[in-house]
Amino acid sequence: MTDTGTPPLVRLTGVGKSHGTVIALRDVDLEADAGEVTCVLGDNGAGKSTLIKIIAGLHRHDAGTYEVAGEPVAFGSPRDALDRGIATVYQDLAVVPLMPVWRNFFLGSERRRGIGRLDTRFMRETTRAELAAMGIDLRDVDQPIGTLSGGERQCVAIARAVYFGAKALVLDEPTAALGVKQAGVVLRYIVQARERGLAVIFITHNPHHAYPVGDRFLILNRGRSAGYHGKDEITREELTALMAGGAELEQLAHELDAAGSTGSAGSASAARRLTEEAERLGLTREAE
Amino acid sequence: MTRSTAGPDAPTGPAGPAAPADERLARRSPLSGLLARPELGALLGAVAVFVFFSVVADAFLQATSFSTVLYAASTFGIMAVGVSLLMIGGEFDLSAGVMVTTSALLAALTAYQLTLNVWAGVAVSLVLTLALGMVNGLLYVNTRLPSFIITLATFFMLAGLNLGVTKAVTGNVASDSVRDMDGFDSARAVFASEVGIGDVEVNVTVFWWLGLVAVATWILLRTRTGNWIFAVGGDAGSARAVGVPVARTKVGLFMGVALCAWISGMHLVFAFATVQSGEGVGNEFFYIICAVIGGCLLTGGYGSAIGAAIGAFIFGMTNKGIVYAEWNPDWFKFFLGAMLLVAAMVNLIVRRRVERSA
Numbered sequence: 001m002t003d004t005g006t007p008p009l010v011r012l013t014g015v016g017k018s019h020g021t022v023i024a025l026r027d028v029d030l031e032a033d034a035g036e037v038t039c040v041l042g043d044n045g046a047g048k049s050t051l052i053k054i055i056a057g058l059h060r061h062d063a064g065t066y067e068v069a070g071e072p073v074a075f076g077s078p079r080d081a082l083d084r085g086i087a088t089v090y091q092d093l094a095v096v097p098l099m100p101v102w103r104n105f106f107l108g109s110e111r112r113r114g115i116g117r118l119d120t121r122f123m124r125e126t127t128r129a130e131l132a133a134m135g136i137d138l139r140d141v142d143q144p145i146g147t148l149s150g151g152e153r154q155c156v157a158i159a160r161a162v163y164f165g166a167k168a169l170v171l172d173e174p175t176a177a178l179g180v181k182q183a184g185v186v187l188r189y190i191v192q193a194r195e196r197g198l199a200v201i202f203i204t205h206n207p208h209h210a211y212p213v214g215d216r217f218l219i220l221n222r223g224r225s226a227g228y229h230g231k232d233e234i235t236r237e238e239l240t241a242l243m244a245g246g247a248e249l250e251q252l253a254h255e256l257d258a259a260g261s262t263g264s265a266g267s268a269s270a271a272r273r274l275t276e277e278a279e280r281l282g283l284t285r286e287a288e
Numbered sequence: 289m290t291r292s293t294a295g296p297d298a299p300t301g302p303a304g305p306a307a308p309a310d311e312r313l314a315r316r317s318p319l320s321g322l323l324a325r326p327e328l329g330a331l332l333g334a335v336a337v338f339v340f341f342s343v344v345a346d347a348f349l350q351a352t353s354f355s356t357v358l359y360a361a362s363t364f365g366i367m368a369v370g371v372s373l374l375m376i377g378g379e380f381d382l383s384a385g386v387m388v389t390t391s392a393l394l395a396a397l398t399a400y401q402l403t404l405n406v407w408a409g410v411a412v413s414l415v416l417t418l419a420l421g422m423v424n425g426l427l428y429v430n431t432r433l434p435s436f437i438i439t440l441a442t443f444f445m446l447a448g449l450n451l452g453v454t455k456a457v458t459g460n461v462a463s464d465s466v467r468d469m470d471g472f473d474s475a476r477a478v479f480a481s482e483v484g485i486g487d488v489e490v491n492v493t494v495f496w497w498l499g500l501v502a503v504a505t506w507i508l509l510r511t512r513t514g515n516w517i518f519a520v521g522g523d524a525g526s527a528r529a530v531g532v533p534v535a536r537t538k539v540g541l542f543m544g545v546a547l548c549a550w551i552s553g554m555h556l557v558f559a560f561a562t563v564q565s566g567e568g569v570g571n572e573f574f575y576i577i578c579a580v581i582g583g584c585l586l587t588g589g590y591g592s593a594i595g596a597a598i599g600a601f602i603f604g605m606t607n608k609g610i611v612y613a614e615w616n617p618d619w620f621k622f623f624l625g626a627m628l629l630v631a632a633m634v635n636l637i638v639r640r641r642v643e644r645s646a
Contacts, residue, residue, distance in 0.1 A: 079531060094529035096522035098589045099515075107519055108530035110512040118510050 007070030008033040009199040010055065010086065010168050016063030017050050024050040025223050027064070031216065032168055032199040037190060039210035040203045041243055042220030048203050051220070052172050055201065056088035057081030068168075085167030089157045091176060097146030101138060102127040104145045105160050126163070134159045134189055151182030155189050168199040175209045180255045187213055207239045208256075219243065326583030326591050329634035330598040333581065333627065337602050341609035348612045351488045358490065361604025362497035363552065365597055367571070368578035369500045370541075370548035372596035373508070375579050377541040378521035378588025379435035383424060383443040384545050385571030390446050391417040391546075391553030392563040393454055396463035406471040406557075414550050420446070421546025425539030447569055454565035467561040479551075480559035493555050497597070500548065504593035517541065522589025577624060578603055581631040602627065 010032040017025040025047045032038040042048045053059040054066065057075030065072050068084050075081045078088065095104045102120075105127040113119040127141045136155055145153060154174050161169055171190065175183040190213050194200050204210050210217060217234060219227040219242045227234075227242055341348045367384055374381055381387075391413050399409030420442075427438045451461065458464055466472055479496075482489040508514035516537045519527035528534045556563055580586065581602055582595030606623050610616075 078529070082531075090529065092526065094526040096519050096526050096589065098522045099518050103515055103518070107515060107527065108532045110515055112512060116511045116513065118512060118515070120510070 007067065009069055010201065011067045011070075012051075012055070012061075012064065013067070014064035015051075015054060015061045015066060017054060017059060017061050023223055025054070025061075028218070028220070028225050029228055030201075030218050032201050034167070034197050034199050035194055036215040037194050037200040037202055037213050038216045038218065039214035040201060040218045040220060041205060041207060041210055041239070042226075043205055043243065045222070046220040047223040048205075048220055049172075050223075052088065052170055052201075052203055055081070055086065055170050057086070082164075082166075085165060086170065087161035087164065087166035087168070088170040088172065089154070089161055089174065090172045091174075095145050095153060095157060098144050100142045101131075101145050101148070101156060102141040105130070105141075105156065105163075109164055130159045130163045131156065134162075134192060149182060150178050151185040154178070154182075154186050158189055158193060162193060162196065162198065166198060168201065169193055170201045170203070172203050173205070174202070175204060175206065180258060183209060205243070207236065207243050211236045211239055327595040327598060328583070329631060330582045330595045330602065333631065334598050334602050334605070337605050337609070337627075341605060341613065345609055345613035348609055351486075353608065353612060355488050355490050357601075357604045357608045358494045359604075360607045361601045362491065362493040363555070364571070364574050364578055364603050365497040365600030366493065366500060366552050366555075367545075367548050367575045368582070368596040368600045369497075369504045369593055370545035371572075371575040372579035372582060372584050372591055372593055373504055373517060374541045374545050375576070375584040375586070376508070376521050376588060376591045377517045377538060378524065379428065379538060379541065380439060380576070381424060381542060381545045382436065382439040382572045383420075383446055384439075384549060384575055385573075386443055386446045386450060386568040387417065387420060387546060387549040388552040388556065388571065389450050389563065389565065389568035390420065391550045392556040393450055393463055393553075393565060395554060396466050396557050396563050397454070397457055399466050399469055400464045401457060403469075406466055406469050406475050409466070409557075410475060410554060413553065417546045417550040417553065418543050419546075421543035421549075422539060424546075425542030428542070429535040429538055443572065447566075450565045450568075454563075461565050463563045463565070465561040466557065472558070472561075475554070476558040479554040479557070496551055496555075497600075500551075501593050501597045508593060513537070513540070518589055520588075574603065574624075577628050580635065581627055583631075583635060585635055586632075599631075 008031040010030070012028060012030040015025065015028050015030075016023070028047075028051060030038060030040070030051070040048055040051060050059065054061045057078045057080050060074050060076070067073065068086065073080075073084065075084075081088070096107065099107070102124045106123045111119045111123055111126075113122075124141050128138060131138055131141075134155055136152060136159070145156065148156065158169065158171070158174075174186050174190075178186065187209060190200055190202055194213075202210065202214065215231050217227070217229050217231070217239060218225060219239070229239075347353050367388065371381060371384055394416050395406070395409035395413035397409075398404065398412045399406045402408075424435075424439055424442055427433075427442075428435045431438070454463060455461060477492075479492065481492045483492055483495070484490075506514075508517060516527065516532045519532050520534050520537045524534050556567075578599035579591065579596045580599070582592065582597065582599035584591030584596065603624070606627070607620055610620050610623070
């Protein structure tokens, strides 16, 4: 999608960050280019949050370089990052549950007609259209966003970032609080965002969510890079092995199992793929 | 942080095998859409109270009685507008009741002591009352203490200042009469006159009230500021993350309460010419009750100015209806408390309904 000659949209080289005496992140490299998904994997405390906050403009790195399209940057606020086209979708999604979907979609960047007056028709229609483009068919954009499922809310947040001109999308554990089917829906939108030409940085602690969608994988462990590989350099098994936590995988197997038994409802194709992959890995069904 | 946080009720798809349809479909019938309106509970309550007093009090249905009810409703309704917006924004203002008195005293004392045109007092009062609202707001955004505590403190401070300063200046607990001063008649026309509609005299405060409700409703539903008010009350952290100026919005809301306090205060001055410095204590709860009966959630992020107006109307009907029914007015507070309880429970149900899957 891009010439190999042009610098990647987001590039971190030897980036580090300390909080007082605590070194949260040390010597990390990462690239994310348009039309690619870069996955950042790591267990709790591995430094994923710190890395995101640097990319998103919440923290300033104190070692290494952070380049956007080849230009070194040091963001002072998330607004700076947004202005450079780097949008972050946090785990809590930054939505207000009691507010209608369309108000949430435009919150903070409201479209107005004349002084102070909201262009409600434009915002309703745009919300509906943008969500439809992501494959979410909402019957009513006036319903409170809290009534949507977790996966749908995640997708609204992604669609919002894309609509407001994001070139790079940072997703903070978008599948962490979701069941398997919902996670499958979100993974599909990640692929869709990639196909729309965005650079996606996908943070997760689940290699089975990362592997099917990722082009590059950065594994963090205790604030350091424990491996940075292209998809052709690493197998799923190796990726899984690099991640800690056997109990977690066992639980995942149960969840994949559950998804398999509810059958093949429309959007579950990614989840099905995950199930097959898990079975190939030998994560067997203990319940039966 | 582990995957188990999803819990047993994680949305892993419909439970039954025969559920190919979207799981959202069952959730929103026209009825539940109506139930989700913040004003609905208040409207039903208003109808019930109206019917009740129409039956038990013969005088209640006369046009002049209705005008009296509207006047009572407006005196509290004006404040309920600012207070309801503030509550939608997630905050309380317990100083609102005495702030009305402070505002009135500021105008009366300034004009009388400096022998100015009363309009000068009105202007001074506007500036200083808005400044008081700003102090409440700035204290809140800078300390992050609960607004309940901050405005409880400013409530007592203002109550003390009202009495102390008035006594120090006039040697009395009330301000001197401004009735004979320049500009009194024109100011009275603006803030405290009776307007004839047909053969009924309606106090001008009713028009102030309805005007404020209209403006507040427009702000809430049709402006960016309104969007921000709902957002800072619903989830201040999320609002900040998407670029909403949370601090500015909250300070503005406290100043909105102050603006309403100024209008109410000016009515006090020009309706009675003197201001009792001990007045206003306890009224803050009536404003909050109007807002809550009208559907504002105590936790913020939900409610409407129209609902608060209906709440104030219920308040006015109950207040005067008890008189027309020739009951002991002591019962008024009992009714008020009971209505608050019912309204709060209705709100609880609404919130659960709206946030069920959140």
